[in-house]
Amino acid sequence: MTIHPPDRHDFARSVPVRLWDEGFAADPYGRYRALRAQGAVGWAELAPGVPAYVVTDRRAALDLLHDEETFSHDPRAWESTVPADSPVLGMMRWRPNALFADGAAHLRYRTTLIDVFDLVEPHDLRGRVHRAVRLLVGRIGPRGEADLVGDFAEPLMALVLNDLFGLPESQGDRLHSGVGKMMEGGDRAAAGEAEYAQYVLDLIAAKTERRGDDLTSRLLDHPAGLTREEVTWQVFLTLGAGYGPTANLLSNTLSRILGNPLYYSTLTDGARPVMDAVVEVLHHETPLANYGIYYVRRPVAFHGVWLREAVPVVVSYGALGILAEREATGGRHPNDASHLSWGAGAHACPVKQHTLLLVTEAIERLTQWLPDLEPVVPRDRLTWRPGPFHRSLTALPVRFSPRSPASESSGVRP
Template sequence: MTTPHGYSPPPADGFGARRPAATALYGPHLDGDAMPGLYEELRRTHGPVAPVTVAPGITAWLVLGHRELLRLTREEQDFSHDPRHWSLLREGRVPADSPILPFVGWRPALLFADGQQHRRMRAAVSDALAGINGHELRRGVRVAAERLIASFADRREADLVPHYARKLPMQVITGLLGLDDRTGQRLVHAIAGMVVANADSANASRRMNAILLALIDEKRSRPGDDVTSALLHHPARLTDEEVLHNLVVMFVAGNQTTVNWIATTLRILLCDPAFRSSLTGGHLSVDDALDLVLWRFPPTQNFPARYATRDLTFGGQSIKAGDMLVLGLAAANADPSVLPPGGSPVAGNRSHLAFGAGPHTCPAQDPARLITRTAVDTIRHRLPDLELAVEESELAWISSPWSKGLAALPVRFTDPQLPLAQRHPRPDRADRPTHAAPQTGEPR
C-alpha cells in the first residue's frame, strides 16, 4: 500500500493492540467547510485508514486513501456489505435508538448483500433504471423545475434548499416509483420521521412500509410504466419484501444525494466567480461543472459501510474481524497520490469516487445526473441574475457523518425569465410536478 508523504505506519503490535484514539465524524462543529481540513488532519496523523466514531459509542475505520478505498469496494471476501458481520451489532452494543441504525441495519436489499444475492437484486434494479425514458425524464424534470421556480418567482427571493433542491428530486423520484403526488408526500414525511431516530421512528417506519406495500400490491396486479412494476416483473423474481426494501434504498439514497448535488452546484455557481464565468462563457459544459462538484464536494462524503470478515492489516492499521469500515469518498477524491500537479482535477475527468466503486457502484448515477443537470440548467436560464442573499460564511449546514449538505441557500433575483404559461400559476398547481414515466424494456 502507498502511504502519504511524511507518514510512517504504526508498529505492528498484533491484533490485540490498543486501537488509536478515534475522532468524531459528527457534530455541529463539522460543517461542510470544515470537513476537507479534518480529512487531511486524519491523513497526516493516521495515514490512509483512520479511527473515527460515527455516533456516540460507535467506532469505525474511515478509509481515506484512494487505492485503499478501491480495494475495500472490490474485495468482498475481506470486506462484506452485510451488517450482520458487524461485531458491535452482533454483541448488542448498538443502542436501539442509535441514529446510525436506519443507515446500517440489515435489509433484504442490494445495499446489504454480497456475491450472487447482490448480483440478482442489482440486475433487477439496474434493468428497472435502464428502462427509464431519458427524454421523458428530462422533460418532466424541466416542467417540474419551472413550476417550482414560478411558485416563488413573484417574491424575488427564495431558499433554494427547501423550495427547490429538496422538492424537485422528491417529486421526480416518487413519480418514477409510480406514486401519485399526495402519496409521495406521505412517503417523504414517513422516511424523514424514520431517519431522525426519535420516539416516533418506529411508527414512521411502519407508515413507510404500509405505503410501499400498498404500492407493490397495486403494481403487481396492475403494472404500469414505472420502476416498481419493472422490479416486480423482472426475471430475477424478487419477493415483495425484497422489492419493498430495494425501493427504500433507491428512494433514500437517490433522493438525498440528488438534493445535495443540486444544492452544492448552485452554491458554487453563486460563490465562485471563476466557476460561474467558465460555465457561462462556455469554457465548461454543465456536465463538466457537475463532475468538478463531484470531485470537490461529493453528495455523500462518507458512505456506510463494509465489515471485515477476518483479522488483517489494512492501510497500516490492525483491523479485526467484525470491524466497520466507512468509505471516505470525499477524502479519497482529495488523496494527493491521485490528483494532478496543483491538486485540481481536470475538467471532464470522471474517475472520482462520488458514486463508489466495485460491484456496489451506484446503479442510479445516470438518472441522478440527468435530474441534476436539468435542475441546474433550468434555474440558470430562468433566474439569470440569481445571487446569494447572505454572506457565504453565514450558510447553514446539516450535520451528519455521511453527508455535509446545505440546510439553506437563501437567494434573491430581480428578473425571472419564465415561460408564458408559468408566469401566473394557479396557487393549487404551483408545486404540482409532471412526472416522467419510465418505459420498461430490454436492459442496456
C-alpha cells in the first residue's frame, strides 16, 4: 500500500526529525535511527519550517542516484516556497553550476571541471600539501600544543586551495569565514554566503585581468567556452566543496586516529595505512552527512512513500554509512565499497582521488613531523558544529613535544 505523507499544513501534527539543532550535532545517530524507523524514506527538517524527505536505505538511495528521469538537482521550484531569509538557502539555492544542473548543462560543466582537475598531477598536489604542512608545523610546532581543526585542517585547506585556484596565502581567512558560516546554516548563513561570494568574485576578477598557472585560469580558457558568470559559479562550487568537506574529513580522520592509541601507534610505524581511518570516517562521520539533495520532477511513489514536488529529497550519507554498513557487514570492518559518501551515478564526486590524496598526505606528513600527538580531550567529549549538512568538529586540541620542521630530531627532511 502506498503511504501518502501529510501535506505541509499537517506538519505540526507529524513532527519531523530535526537535523539542524544542537541535539542533532551531539547525537546524529539517534536522529538517524528515528528516521530509519519510519522506513526507507523518513520526514525531517533541514531548518525550522523547512521539511524534507530523507533517504536512509541503501537500495532506495542507489535507485534515486541512478534515476535522472525522476529526480532532478534543480531546486528552483522549492526555492519559491521558502522565505528569502531561510538559513539553508546559502547551501541550497540554484546556481548555474555542475551541482544544480541536469542533462546536457550538467555534462558540460562537469566535463570542464574534470578536465582542469586532471591537469593537477599527483606529485604536484603532493608537493603543495607538503609545503602547506611544513608551514603550519612551523607555526604550531614550537608551541607544543594546537587545535588540529583551527590550527591545521582548516588553514591547510585554505593554503592548498588558494594555491590551486590562484590567490595568495593571505586570502585564506576569507575562504574559511564565508564557507564555515554557510555550512552551519544558522543566523550567520546569509552573511557567510555574501562573504564567500565576494571572495570568489575577487578571484575571478584577478584571473580575468591576469592569467596564471591555476585552476581558475584554466576554467576561463577551457575550450568549452564557459562565460565569466559560468566560471564564477563553477569556482563557487568547487572551492566551497573542496574547503569545508575536505577540512572536516581531515580533522575527523585525525580525531579517529588519535582517539585510538593502538591505531595511532600502528599508523606511526607504518603498519596500518591512513586510508583505513579515512574509510572508517566515511562510514561513521562522513563530512557531508546530508547534502545529496534532489527533487522529483513530478509526484511519484518511491519505496512506499508518495514524494511531492518542491520538497527536497535528501540522500543521508551519514545515515547510510553507519546503518547500511551494519546490515551489510554484520559490524565487520568496513570497506570503501560499502558506503556512498562519494555519491553515485551522474553526480558522483569527480575529484575523489584528489581528495583522498590530499587528506592522506597531510596526515602522514603531520604525524612524521609530530609523531607524539596526544589528544587533550577524550574523544567522546569532543563537540560538533550544528547544521543539517555537515559533520564537523568545533576543535581537536592536542599536545606534543615542541619541534619544528627544520629540526633534525624530526627525522624528516623538508
